[in-house]
Every structure is written in C-alpha cells, then in structure tokens.
Amino acid sequence: MSLRGPFADVSDRTGRFQLYFAKKELGDAFTILKSLDRGDFIGATGFVFRTKMGDLALHVRSFEVLGKGLAPLPDKWHGLVDIEKRYRQRYVDLIVNPHVRDVFMQRSKIIAAMRRFIDAQGFYECETPTLLNVAGGAAARPFLTHVNALDIEMTLRIATELNLKRLIVGGLERVYEIGRIFRNEGIDATHNPEFTMLELYAAYWSVHEMMDFNEALMAHLVADVHGGDTLMYKEDAISFKRPFARVSYLDAMKQWGDLDRETLLSFAGTQKVLVDYGIPPSPSHAHALDKIFERVVEPELLHPTFIHDYPVVLSPLAKRKAGDPELTDRYELFCASMEVANAFTELNDPDDQRQRFELQIAERSAGDDEVPPPDWDFVNALEYGMPPTAGIGIGVDRLVMLLTNNASIRDVLLFPLQRPLST
Secondary structure, three states, rough: EEEOOOOOEEEEEEEEEEEEEOOOHHHHHHHHHHHHHOOEEEEEEEEEEEEOOOOEEEEEEEEEEEEOOOOOOOOOOOOOOOOHHHHHHHHHHHOOOOHHHHHHHHHHHHHHHHHHHHHHHOOOOOOOOEEEEEEEEOOOOOOOOEEOOOOOEEEOOOOOOHHHHHHHHOOOOOOEEEEEEEEEOOOOOOEEEEEEEEEEEEEEEOHHHHHHHHHHHHHHHHHHOOOEEEEOOEEEEEEOOOOEEEEHHHHHHHHHHOOOOOHHHHHHHHHHHHOOOOOOOOHHHHHHHHHHHHHHOHHHHOOOEEEEOOOOHHOOOEEHHHHHEEEOEEEEEEEEEEEEEEEEEEEOOOHHHHHHHHHHHHHHHOOOOHHHHOOOHHHHHHOOOOOOEEEEEEEEEHHHHHHHHOHHHHHOOOOOOOOOOOO
C-alpha cells in the first residue's frame, strides 16, 4: 500500500486500485493510517465510486492491517536499479519493478503454451532422475555429490536424453520432459550452471519430421506471445514466418569462414584454423569444431536458421547420414546468434554406439573433461531394440529471452547463480 493524503494505492499482480479514507467516518481508526508505510498490506471493505478525475476508487468503511513491512522499499521514482542487488534480492525487484514481474508471469505462460502444444501431439510428460551414476547425453562437466544412504558418489544430470530414450525402448514412443539441468560451466549472458531444458523424443520420426515440428512449435509460441510471426529482440525485428532458413554445417563454414570439408573433418586441420583465429588449442576434434563454429558462423545467424548435417565427431548419439558416414542426421536451430534447439535422428545401433563411446573414452583421456564417461547400460538398452527415433532439446531460458526481449539469461531466471557476499 502507498498512502497519499486521504487516498492510498493498493496493487497486486493484476494492477492498481485507489482507496479513499474519510476521517469523519473512520474516527479513531483513521490514526492507524499514519503508522502505515509503502509496502504494507491492508484489507478494506466499502463501496466503489468515481473520483473527480473519473477514476474508480473504493470508499473505505472499514479496514484491517494484514501485514507490516519493516524494511523500507527503494524510492518509488528510481526503483531498484543496482543490477547485482536486483538478482540477490529478487523479492524486492519483483515488488518495485513491475516489468520484471511481467517477464516471469509471461515465462509461466510460455511454458504452459509449450506443454499444451506438445500434449496435443500425443506426447507423455515424464520425470527422470536428477541424480545419476553416469551423467551422459551432452558434452559438459557435471556437478558431483555424495549419497550418504548408499555411500556412493553421484552426479547431477547434464541432460535427460539417455533416460528418455530408455523409455522409447520401453515402448512409450512419444515422451518429453521440461526439467532442470546442471552443467558445471561458465556464467555469461546465455549460460547459467542451472537451467531449464525441454527434451522430447518421438519414435518413427526422423530429423526431418522433428524439424517441421520445431518450426511449428516456435511459430506457435511467437504468435501466442506477440500475436504475429515477428518479434523484436534488442534492436532487430526477427521473423519466424515458415519455412525457416536451412543451411548445411559444411556449407555454413564455407560461406562465412571459407573453410573446406577436408580441413574441418581433420583434427590437424582444425588445430591450424584455431591458430589462424588466435583461439587456444583444443584437446579434441569436437571441441575445436565447436570453437571455430562459435567464431565463424554463430554471429551471422540472426534470423531462425537450421544448421544441419553435423560431423560425426560432434554428434556421438546421432545416426549417420545415409550416403555420407562422416556426417549425421542432426540439426541445431539458431536465432539471434545463439543456439535455441538441438535435434537429430537418434542412433539406435548398439554396436555403433559402443564404438562411439570408446572413441569418447580416448578423447576424455586426452584431456577433454567435457566428454562424459560412457553409459554402458544405455548400450545394453539399445540391444533390446529401439525403433527409429528423433529427439530434440530446447533451451527454455534462451527461448524466454527471445520471446520477452531480454539480452541476459539472468533476467529470465528468478534466482540466477550468484557468488555469495563476503561476511
């Protein structure tokens, strides 16, 4: 509540409303108002009328103090502007900066719209473990923890992929999970060690059906939030009109970096490219390709673009491309120069999967600590038979950034990770 003479403004998530207090009518109770401050909570009853300015207000006949705030709120004209304090005291940020509250209410609606769209396609929402013996399904360093009850070391998941694909093996056929993922990595405008990911798998789909599904989902969400097929992100108008642009991985590297296939598919060749760009050497071929792509191609991808046909060395869980075994049926969707989705036709050959895990062991031994240890039980699951399947992962936080025009992931996370204050 904020008091102004005989009037007070009350607000909640739906908006503001005026209260009018008549001293003659309230008698001694009127004196209580002098002890109330901005941010206190009251309940009031009375009748609605229009003020001389034509605004609706409540003529208070009785009121009750519901809660008292002891800490003063920031000045209402300047708000809470200190960035670090906003993140550390999000509860204050939400009170005094209505646009922040609007972002998080919009986030909730976006995730609900995603669920409705996916459910309508016949998918089952599933919950898989956060604590794992082997954290696989992505290239990332996991967080380690100890389970006292079993006296064993475990990791927090870096993806939900392998367990969801176990459900495909089990016959559920269409599954998804929207859940928290934990990767022990750096913090910047598009990365937070704890984030939200949608992972979805469909039996009897290929990467081509998944690409169409991905397009439809993105266009649906943009229309749901913005009422059309275009949104503003920073200073750019970005169109999500279908179809999205589609460029092969090698063509993109050639177009924007003048890099040829032979160079890129050779570990020695990529090391030379790193030197040319002034990038430190990489411990593995996959890591080198990632760093080159980030430098050469990503800055060019403003409008939604599918980059497809990734090299096998970058895609240990994807099926090889028919007619070109050095490439895979995989794509990533980029927009505003950041990855939004990653999808592929899943590898369902247990022998090929075993060989790729063995190659990853060598990469891990060479010093690439983002390469996960092999999950041999997943190979065992594949031996029972997995139908042709396509899968996708979508970074929910980055998607919300796009849809709400926020340049930092910390502005779409209620409680982003912060270094603790020194005591």
